[in-house]
Structures are given as C-alpha cells and as structure tokens.
Amino acid sequence: MKNIPAYAAMAAKDQLKPYTIERREPRAHDVLIDILYCGICHSDIHQARDEWGGSIFPMVPGHEIVGKVVKIGDQVVKWNVGDSVGVGCFVDSCRECEACRDGEEQFCEEGMSVTYNGYERDGKTPTYGGYSTRITVNEDYVLRIPPGMPLERVAPLLCAGITTYSPLKRFGAKAGHNVAIVGLGGLGHMGVKIAHAMGATVTVLSHSANKRDAALALGADDFIVTNDGSVFEKNGKRFDFILDTVSAKHDYNAYLGMLKRDSTMVLVGIPEPVPLAAGSLVMQRRHLAGSLIGGIRETQEMLDFCAAHGVLSDVEVIPIQKVNEAYERVIKSDVRYRFVIDMASLKQ
Ligand code: NAP
Numbered sequence: 493m494k495n496i497p498a499y500a501a502m503a504a505k506d507q508l509k510p511y512t513i514e515r516r517e518p519r520a521h522d523v524l525i526d527i528l529y530c531g532i533c534h535s536d537i538h539q540a541r542d543e544w545g546g547s548i549f550p551m552v553p554g555h556e557i558v559g560k561v562v563k564i565g566d567q568v569v570k571w572n573v574g575d576s577v578g579v580g581c582f583v584d585s586c587r588e589c590e591a592c593r594d595g596e597e598q599f600c601e602e603g604m605s606v607t608y609n610g611y612e613r614d615g616k617t618p619t620y621g622g623y624s625t626r627i628t629v630n631e632d633y634v635l636r637i638p639p640g641m642p643l644e645r646v647a648p649l650l651c652a653g654i655t656t657y658s659p660l661k662r663f664g665a666k667a668g669h670n671v672a673i674v675g676l677g678g679l680g681h682m683g684v685k686i687a688h689a690m691g692a693t694v695t696v697l698s699h700s701a702n703k704r705d706a707a708l709a710l711g712a713d714d715f716i717v718t719n720d721g722s723v724f725e726k727n728g729k730r731f732d733f734i735l736d737t738v739s740a741k742h743d744y745n746a747y748l749g750m751l752k753r754d755s756t757m758v759l760v761g762i763p764e765p766v767p768l769a770a771g772s773l774v775m776q777r778r779h780l781a782g783s784l785i786g787g788i789r790e791t792q793e794m795l796d797f798c799a800a801h802g803v804l805s806d807v808e809v810i811p812i813q814k815v816n817e818a819y820e821r822v823i824k825s826d827v828r829y830r831f832v833i834d835m836a837s838l839k840q
C-alpha cells in the first residue's frame with residue numbers, strides 16, 4: 493500500500509512535516525490497523541532530534557498506537573476485523589532467543605524491531621511509527637484493548653503505562669510501601685496512578701511547584717518540590733522504592749539518599765549520562781537499576797490491570813498539525829500529562 497499519509501522528521505534539526513509512506517499488504521499472520529490515536533512520548537522527541545545518536549531518517553515517530561483492525565491475513569487466529577487493538581514500542585523480535593522465549597521481547601538478543609527508527613526482521617526495511625493513518629503488524633505483537641476504555645486515554649498506556657507498571661510490579665509496590673515517583677510527566681503520571689492502584693503510599697518528587705494539586709488529584713499522598721536542595725536531607729532514608737522518570741540531566745546521588753537501607757531506585761528516564769558516587773549506594777546497601785518497557789505478555793497484563801482499576805492516562809488531544817508545538821511544550825514540562833494525536837486530522 494503506497495501513499496499512506498504520515499508526519500515525518502527528515503533530519504535531526506527539522507520540524508515534522510507531512511510525508512507519505514508505504515505499508516505492506518497483510519501477510520498470512522499480519523493485521524492491518526486503522527490508527528485512531530497515537531500518544532507523544534518524550535522518546536519520540538529524543539529520537540526525532542537524534543539525542544541518542546544513530547537515528548534513521550526520514551523518521552515517522554509514534555509508539556503509543558491504538559486503532560481498529562481493518563484487514564487480517566488468511567492465517568490470523570487472534571484478531572477479527574473491527575477489534576480495538578494497540579501497538580507499543582516494538583513490532584517484532586527473533587522469537588527464538590532466551591529473552592523472547594521468556595516473553596521479554598524488549599531484550600531480544602537479536603534486537604527487537606522497534607516500532608519506528610529501526611528495521612523489520614530483514615534488517616533493511618525501515619519501520620515507521622504511529623504518526624500515520626495505518627500500520628501493518630504481525631498478530632503476535634498486537635495488544636487487546638479491554639472493552640469500554642476510551643481509546644484516546646488508552647494510547648499512552650502502550651509505552652508510559654507499561655514502562656512504569658513493569659518496575660512497580662517487579663519491585664513489589666504494595667500497601668505499606670513508600671514509593672516515590674520522580675518527574676510528573678507522561679511516564680510519571682502513569683506511575684502515580686498505577687502505584688496508587690497497587691496500594692502503595694505515593695510521593696511525587698517534582699521540579700515544578702505548580703503540579704502539587706494535580707499530583708494529589710492523580711492519587712499521590714504527598715508532593716515534594718526538589719528545587720530546594722534541603723528537601724533531600726529532610727527526606728533522607730524515607731522511601732522503599734524510587735521510580736525516576738526524568739528526561740533531563742539531574743543528580744541521581746541526591747535521590748539515592750532518600751532510599752531506605754537495602755532499597756532500590758529504578759531509572760526509566762533516559763537523559764544524558766550523569767556521574768554516580770559509589771558512596772550513594774554503599775552506605776545503605778542501596779540498589780540502582782533500570783527498566784525498559786515490558787514484553788507483550790506483561791503489556792497485556794498491564795492493560796487488563798488498568799481496565800480493572802479504572803486507570804487511564806490524562807490526555808490533551810491535538811490534531812497532528814500541532815505536533816511541533818506539542819514537542820516544545822513537552823520539553824518545557826507543559827503538558828497535562830500526555831499529548832495524544834487524533835489521527836482523523838491526518839485523514840482529511
Ligand atoms: P515527559 O512527559 O517530558 O516527562 C518528564 C518529566 O521530567 C517532566 O514532566 C518533568 O517533571 C521532569 N523534568 C523535565 N525536565 C527536567 C529538569 N530539567 N529537571 C528536573 N526534572 C525535569 O517525558 P516522558 O514521556 O514521561 O519520558 C520521560 C523519560 O523516559 C524520557 O527520557 C523518555 O525517553 C524515557 N522513556 C523511557 C522508557 C523506558 O522503557 N525506559 C520508555 C518511555 C520513555 P516535573 O515537572 O514534575 O519535574
């Protein structure tokens with residue numbers, strides 16, 4: 493299928509502009525999805541601006557995709573035309589390595605096929621993401637959206653939701669646990685809602701004083717503004733777990749001091765490198781870890797958890813023509829809490 497409307501960055505310094513791409517006709521195990529909404533993740537901005545290096549242009553970003561199945565390959569067993577489905581950060585993987593067999597496809601030893609800024613399994617066909625009207629995906633890499641959920645508020649779960657759910661579950665956020673979420677953006681606001689739904693006592697650590705009321709409304713029990721350095725000492729050894737979602741450079745050592753003995757801070761934000769003092773870990777036998785999205789099985793589990801607990805993203809829906817403006821606002825932490833593109837604006 494040629495001439496599928498999309499928005500692309502042609503180079504790292506460029507604004508995104510209208511572009512057309514080709515999508516493959518569904519093969520035996522593929523589904524063709526009519527994209528209704530796509531969230532804007534800060535990772536889209538990092539990659540469209542080549543902040544991580546190695547970006548592939550032209551780039552059609554977008555890995556928080558929801559839509560309807562409009563066509564299926566003749567051997568598809570999991571999906572029917574009309575199903576509401578999601579696609580997250582990857583669209584394929586080798587399926588044979590230990591990670592894939594364990595359902596942790598994001599750690600595929602051959603490298604997952606990321607939804608955009610990567611290649612299909614042939615290693616040469618570029619992948620294009622959700623800032624477009626249609627996408628063809630193998631049926632095993634598609635997620636089921638539980639009935640009754642408003643699709644525009646589900647889109648951000650496909651990346652922001654799973655990226656926070658996975659470490660919160662792995663490190664056991666639960667009643668009686670003091671959990672801190674650093675950064676109240678797209679990931680952070682999902683982290684607050686999910687940790688709260690898991691029963692934890694949640695504190696937001698933010699550099700934006702004006703987010704206090706919103707944080708409490710999202711389910712946080714406490715809110716600390718980090719601009720005043722004295723808060724780090726005042727809240728020393730307070731938390732059982734810290735989830736750091738911040739996209740910009742900041743001092744990990746200060747936050748580590750807020751962990752109790754034997755407790756863990758998990759990084760999910762990916763800013764430029766920051767120095768780490770051994771003492772920050774050694775003194776209270778603390779742990780520092782990282783986490784990357786989640787596998788297909790866990791992503792489905794997260795969607796079902798969110799449906800059961802009424803957890804949805806707080807979104808600002810925009811037409812695609814406002815995407816460049818939205819990027820600038822995300823960088824200024826001026827979004828409550830995820831921009832979602834209404835793809836109807838690209839179909840007109
Ligand atoms: P976002 O919506 O822009 O949120 C980031 C938040 O970080 C902001 O809302 C802000 O919160 C805080 N922040 C921003 N600049 C700051 C600064 N200069 N100093 C201190 N805090 C600052 O971004 P996002 O979409 O949630 O993504 C966050 C990060 O996670 C990005 O680096 C993204 O690439 C990464 N990511 C990782 C994964 C993974 O699998 N590990 C998946 C998706 C995204 P406050 O205003 O509350 O301080």
Ligand code: ZN
Pocket residue numbers: 533534535536555581651652
């Ligand atoms: Zn993302």
